Amino acid sequence: MSTFVAIDFETADHGRDSACAVGIVKVRGTRVVYEAAYLIRPPRQTFRFTWIHGITWEDVAGEPCFREVWLKIKPLLSDAHFLVAHNASFDRSVLQACCCASRLRPPDLEFQCTMRLARRVWGIYPTTLPDVCRSLRLPLNHHDPLSDAKASASIYVRALKTEVRCR
Secondary structure (H helix, E strand, O other): OOEEEEEEEEEOOOOOOOEEEEEEEEEEOOEEEEEEEEEOEOOOOOOOOHHHHOOOHHHHOOOOEHHHHHHHHHHHHOOOOEEEEOOHHHHHHHHHHHHHHOOOOOOOOOEEEHHHHHHHHHOOOOOOHHHHHHHHOOOOOOOOHHHHHHHHHHHHHHHHHHHHHHO
């Protein structure tokens, strides 16, 4: 039985080190065993993407920085075999940039991309998270980091079940 952690970041500006929120969903086998969302105070007060996720500097000014949040999240990865994200290259780059800026070692876990999985398993195009969730009839409040992480976890679990049935 594999264990994975689905992760979704929201960023404040174009810098990959500007995480302002993260959603985490830990799955053991096919069962969610933990979920949480954290607001993060990014290194700059510049918010370019409030129009996307609704988060402002005022929302995060009193929140912990990435380093403090990551130290809470990191223990959840101890038994994880991999990370899951939709458009994993984005979330991987945010995680690496935030770890680097915080002088932390990024986790040594591979990322599985549910965007690529949706294309391969079901032939879904386009493969934005809302498109995939609509096609699979999964609930989504897009750009809410916990909702996005839950959706990614659900897509991965559903793909596993689909691939097992097709063998």
